[in-house]
Amino acid sequence: xxxxxxxxxxxxxxxxSARPCISEMDRRxxxxxxxxxxxxxxxxxxxxxxxxxxxxxxxxxxKELSAWLHxxxxxxxxxxxxxxxxxxxxxxxxAQLVAEELRVPxxxxxxxxxxxxxxxxxxxxxxxxTTPTMGPQLRTMAAAARQMLLEIAAQRWHVDxxxxxxxxxxxxxxxxxxxxxxxxxxxxxxxVKTVSSEERLTPAPEWKIAGTAVPKAEGRDFVTxxxxxxxxxxxxxxxxxxxxRPNGFNAALASLDTSAAEKLPGVKVxxxxxxxxxxxxxxxxxxxxxxxxxxKWNVPAQSSNQGLFxxxxxxxxxxRDDGPQxxxxxxxxxxxxxxxxxxxxxxxxxxxxxxxxxxAAVAEWIDGKLTVWTGTQRPFGVRDELMQAFHLSPAQxxxxxxxxxxxxxxxxxxxxxxxxxxxxxxxxxxVKVVWTRSEEFTWAYLRPAGLIEIKAGAQHNGTLVAxxxxxxxxxxxxxxxxxxxxxxxxxxxxxxxPLRQGSYRGLASTANHFARESHMDGMAHVVSxxxxxxxxxxxxxxxxxxxxxxxxxxxxxxxxxxTPERGFGIAGGLDxxxxxxxxxxxxxxxxxxxxxxxxxxxxxxxxxxxNPDGLRNQLAxxxxxxxxxxxxxxxxxxxxxxxxxxxxQYRVPRFxxxxxxxxxxIDRKDLPSAGAGETGLVGVAPAVxxxxxxxxxIRLRNMPMAPRSGVLGEPDPGxxx
Amino acid sequence: xxxxxxNVNGARLRVSASAEETLLSVLxxxxxxxxxxxxxxxxQCGACTVLLDGRATRSCLVPVESAxxxxxxxxxxxxxxxxxxxxxxxxxxxxxxxCGYCTSGMILGxxxxxxxxxxxxxxxxxxxxxxxxxxxxTYPRIVEAVKRASRLLAPGxxx
Ligand code: FES
Ligand code: FES
Numbered sequence: 009x010x011x012x013x014x015x016x017x018x019x020x021x022x023x024x025s026a027r028p029c030i031s032e033m034d035r036r037x038x039x040x041x042x043x044x045x046x047x048x049x050x051x052x053x054x055x056x057x058x059x060x061x062x063x064x065x066x067x068x069x070x071k072e073l074s075a076w077l078h079x080x081x082x083x084x085x086x087x088x089x090x091x092x093x094x095x096x097x098x099x100x101x102x103a104q105l106v107a108e109e110l111r112v113p114x115x116x117x118x119x120x121x122x123x124x125x126x127x128x129x130x131x132x133x134x135x136x137x138t139t140p141t142m143g144p145q146l147r148t149m150a151a152a153a154r155q156m157l158l159e160i161a162a163q164r165w166h167v168d169x170x171x172x173x174x175x176x177x178x179x180x181x182x183x184x185x186x187x188x189x190x191x192x193x194x195x196x197x198x199x200v201k202t203v204s205s206e207e208r209l210t211p212a213p214e215w216k217i218a219g220t221a222v223p224k225a226e227g228r229d230f231v232t233x234x235x236x237x238x239x240x241x242x243x244x245x246x247x248x249x250x251x252x253r254p255n256g257f258n259a260a261l262a263s264l265d266t267s268a269a270e271k272l273p274g275v276k277v278x279x280x281x282x283x284x285x286x287x288x289x290x291x292x293x294x295x296x297x298x299x300x301x302x303x304k305w306n307v308p309a310q311s312s313n314q315g316l317f318x319x320x321x322x323x324x325x326x327x328r329d330d331g332p333q334x335x336x337x338x339x340x341x342x343x344x345x346x347x348x349x350x351x352x353x354x355x356x357x358x359x360x361x362x363x364x365x366x367x368a369a370v371a372e373w374i375d376g377k378l379t380v381w382t383g384t385q386r387p388f389g390v391r392d393e394l395m396q397a398f399h400l401s402p403a404q405x406x407x408x409x410x411x412x413x414x415x416x417x418x419x420x421x422x423x424x425x426x427x428x429x430x431x432x433x434x435x436x437x438x439v440k441v442v443w444t445r446s447e448e449f450t451w452a453y454l455r456p457a458g459l460i461e462i463k464a465g466a467q468h469n470g471t472l473v474a475x476x477x478x479x480x481x482x483x484x485x486x487x488x489x490x491x492x493x494x495x496x497x498x499x500x501x502x503x504x505x506p507l508r509q510g511s512y513r514g515l516a517s518t519a520n521h522f523a524r525e526s527h528m529d530g531m532a533h534v535v536s537x538x539x540x541x542x543x544x545x546x547x548x549x550x551x552x553x554x555x556x557x558x559x560x561x562x563x564x565x566x567x568x569x570x571t572p573e574r575g576f577g578i579a580g581g582l583d584x585x586x587x588x589x590x591x592x593x594x595x596x597x598x599x600x601x602x603x604x605x606x607x608x609x610x611x612x613x614x615x616x617x618x619n620p621d622g623l624r625n626q627l628a629x630x631x632x633x634x635x636x637x638x639x640x641x642x643x644x645x646x647x648x649x650x651x652x653x654x655x656x657q658y659r660v661p662r663f664x665x666x667x668x669x670x671x672x673x674i675d676r677k678d679l680p681s682a683g684a685g686e687t688g689l690v691g692v693a694p695a696v697x698x699x700x701x702x703x704x705x706i707r708l709r710n711m712p713m714a715p716r717s718g719v720l721g722e723p724d725p726g727x728x729x
Numbered sequence: 730x731x732x733x734x735x736n737v738n739g740a741r742l743r744v745s746a747s748a749e750e751t752l753l754s755v756l757x758x759x760x761x762x763x764x765x766x767x768x769x770x771x772x773q774c775g776a777c778t779v780l781l782d783g784r785a786t787r788s789c790l791v792p793v794e795s796a797x798x799x800x801x802x803x804x805x806x807x808x809x810x811x812x813x814x815x816x817x818x819x820x821x822x823x824x825x826x827x828c829g830y831c832t833s834g835m836i837l838g839x840x841x842x843x844x845x846x847x848x849x850x851x852x853x854x855x856x857x858x859x860x861x862x863x864x865x866x867t868y869p870r871i872v873e874a875v876k877r878a879s880r881l882l883a884p885g886x887x888x
Contacts (some may be wrong), residue, residue, distance in 0.1 A: 232764070290759070292746070364832045413828050414828035445773075622824075625870065656771065
């Protein structure tokens with residue numbers, strides 16, 4: 009693969025940078041800039057648009073182009089997509105899919121991603137949507153390009169295109185072995201084709217590049233420090249910014265004295281309504297000047313962790329109840345008539361994404377045009393935020409997203425981008441803003457806390473007859489049960505959150521799976537069945553059955569008998585096209601109640617696998633991240649302040665927390681590929697909780713299950729990790 | 730502001746900075762050696778790790794003044810004539826990263842460890858690397874990469 013810095017930067021700094029958004033450009037102009045060649049544009053088919061286009065800022069995807077692909081005279085293939093690379097490896101996996109359909113080597117492809125001037129509008133990179141939607145779109149486009157190249161060659165040779173083959177970046181005539189490289193075919197051409205329908209795509213069993221363990225694109229740049237993350241970007245004459253934060257949420261400024269800061273050399277204080285920031289010639293001076301500002305705030309009394317879950321239950325958003333998501337049969341009589349019943353409450357805490365690279369942005373204004381380099385999962389969303397903040401048109405704002413130090417759902421917003429742009433405007437120079445770790449913990453948003461209540465009923469023989477599931481605040485993702493239950497009532501209740509909350513890897517799938525799979529385990533106990541057997545008895549989905557069986561077999565389920573010191577648990581589920589089953593082995597010290605996770609076996613299926621190595625990496629990472637929320641991660645807050653905004657206080661998983669991890673992949677080449685960035689997380693907490701129950705007989709219903717300390721007013725079962 | 734001469738990756742670099750400015754800030758913001766990362770500024774994550782006289786050191790905790798006498802090695806200084814160090818190569822071969830933001834610090838931490846112990850056990854690797862956070866959770870592969878590097882570095886091993 010060509011090095012990203014070189015061709016793309018050159019391209020970025022060429023005449024395109026002053027142009028309006030390409031989706032508004034004449035496509036032949038685009039070719040002029042690219043120096044001719046072959047350009048294939050893809051419009052969304054209605055099925056894709058329906059899936060992903062609703063409710064996002066009035067963008068009707070079906071009217072817009074969703075991707076384009078260019079083949080230059082030298083044969084270089086550039087693919088343009090608004091998706092972004094955040095460590096989930098799509099720069100590699102998407103290029104594999106294009107290389108496969110286009111019949112070129114993997115290295116021939118350069119992915120241009122997440123640049124609002126160069127790539128088509130995209131809602132954002134989240135929800136495990138890249139593989140199932142962008143994947144087939146890029147494949148379609150590449151297949152159309154290949155067909156065009158075959159037709160150009162056929163015209164040149166005056167033969168039937170059906171008799172020609174495309175392979176290795178060339179079209180070959182098998183009759184006489186003459187061939188032309190793609191670059192030779194596109195040279196001197198100015199060909200534009202818009203594709204809208206699905207082409208015949210190469211079936212997964214025939215894949216040669218897709219489906220293989222291609223190493224991470226430009227991996228070398230990550231071991232040499234060469235890759236430039238958003239916080240690494242510099243611009244000529246760049247200054248450094250810092251923003252004054254209140255000492256609590258919802259604070260009002262009582263007094264402000266910036267005179268000492270303003271006396272420091274090169275420092276300029278910027279005040280714009282509620283915004284108080286400054287710029288300085290270097291990062292150190294900016295922090296020193298910030299510390300020199302004297303500000304007093306009035307912070308109103310606010311709620312804390314204590315009583316949080318009752319608060320969420322009693323404070324519906326908008327003061328109303330939207331009614332159930334799903335009802336079938338009649339739960340109340342079914343519960344009343346059930347032989348065996350179980351009713352419990354579960355909770356999950358607020359947790360922080362804590363991406364290792366905090367929010368960062370560099371903003372530059374040139375002749376009224378604003379360019380911002382920033383780490384975000386939604387470059388076009390950040391462009392909208394900037395347009396709004398500064399009253400600009402789309403053509404006046406460009407957001408560039410260099411592959412960043414991850415996000416996990418935590419970087420959908422553009423706070424640092426807006427701050428940097430505001431400061432740069434006032435300074436008349438480019439400005440960089442990098443949030444500190446405690447800013448990231450305090451002023452970003454959190455994974456929602458939530459309360460979940462479940463009532464279930466079963467017959468003596470283990471058949472589930474009733475399932476009622478209420479989720480307060482944490483979210484509706486994967487709220488429906490995958491088990492066959494005749495009578496169901498499933499409801500999500502949006503609540504007023506005392507803290508700022510938002511997206512998180514897997515959304516509420518983690519909370520809903522934790523509650524459901526813990527409750528399933530409890531029900532298995534009530535009906536005196538083996539937890540796996542009980543699940544399989546109530547399951548008809550063959551894909552979910554298959555992952556449960558695969559995980560159990562690898563783990564040795566059934567041969568393993570829990571003791572007070574060692575417990576074995578199982579859990580599973582599905583979301584966003586991914587099927588997961590997780591087995592956990594925990595060790596518990598009888599005296600200290602210290603819990604250690606010793607082994608996790610996870611079976612996974614998400615259709616045809618695009619890159620097994622990247623997939624294993626994602627899944628192991630999801631398991632490790634899941635351990636944090638399961639055992640110890642938790643935001644503590646009181647009176648408008650986050651009480652643990654440092655890694656010394658907010659514990660994240662480390663080397664010593666990592667168990668032996670075994671991932672079993674089921675490759676269903678007969679099924680479309682789904683994303684794998686999120687759902688690999690959801691089995692961990694319930695499997696661990698179920699293992700602790702198997703060992704101790706104690707059911708832990710609150711995540712985190714083994715935190716450093718209890719919370720005032722909450723029952724503390726006393727498990728530590 | 731004072732003038733300092735730093736020995737970074739074998740080169741003597743003149744830089745003016747405040748004496749209490751951190752080495753991390755000087756490397757990133759004054760010398761444009763951005764391979765060294767900011768993750769917390771508090772010694773808690775390891776993203777900023779560099780070698781000072783061969784030992785892994787959190788550059789966010791070191792004032793530039795006190796680094797002026799040391800030999801500093803950053804991630805940019807590990808490859809020699811375009812050839813990756815054994816540890817860089819092992820990380821690449823194991824695919825021991827996702828977003829890669831922790832990788833520089835991990836590689837320098839591992840470099841220091843393997844300098845002290847040629848053949849660490851898994852427990853020793855975990856203990857030595859415990860101060861490094863990989864929020865993407867790539868720990869198992871990082872452990873494998875360190876083991877692989879120790880094999881590559883073993884006397885008689887051919888690279
Ligand atoms: S930035 Fe130095 S340890 Fe985190
Ligand atoms: S690879 Fe992302 S933090 Fe380690």
